[in-house]
Amino acid sequence: MDEHRDRFAGVEPICRVLSAHDCKIAPATYYAHHKRQVTPSARTVRDAKLKEQINEVFEANYRVYGARKIWRELNRQGHTVARCTVERLMRELGITGAVRGRRVITTLPGG
Structure with missing residues (x-):
């Protein structure tokens, strides 16, 4: 997603396309995962x-x-x-x- 965010004008459109293809990912899930990579649980x-x-x-x-x-x-x-x-x-x-x-x-x- 990080590679394609600029091309698709953000994360939300990518999540919509993925949801249409039975790969449901909420934008909030992406942001939580992205933020979590920096700090350990x-x-x-x-x-x-x-x-x-x-x-x-x-x-x-x-x-x-x-x-x-x-x-x-x-x-x-x-x-x-x-x-x-x-x-x-x-x-x-x-x-x-x-x-x-x-x-x-x-x-x-x-x-």
């Missing part, structure tokens, strides 16, 4: 800060804490965060807690 900003804090807690505890313990530690430190958010960010960071114990197989499968 609040979630993105908060996620970046939380990722740093999660890494600090993870490293401080010998890289063994899982999502539940990291979530509890962050809340103890005064950072209000949901456990599902910690889980999601840990997945994005590619970190997992230590898995204790082993699964013991007593019978041979298919035998």
Whole structure:
């Protein structure tokens, strides 16, 4: 749209043509998207800060804490965060807690 705005005298005529071809985009949607590209969303900003804090807690505890313990530690430190958010960010960071114990197989499968 940015390339063709001058040729079509603005965004509104382009949106009308697109709407006629079953691609409905409101001008307000275009402007909101265009404005948003400059500034990151609040979630993105908060996620970046939380990722740093999660890494600090993870490293401080010998890289063994899982999502539940990291979530509890962050809340103890005064950072209000949901456990599902910690889980999601840990997945994005590619970190997992230590898995204790082993699964013991007593019978041979298919035998």
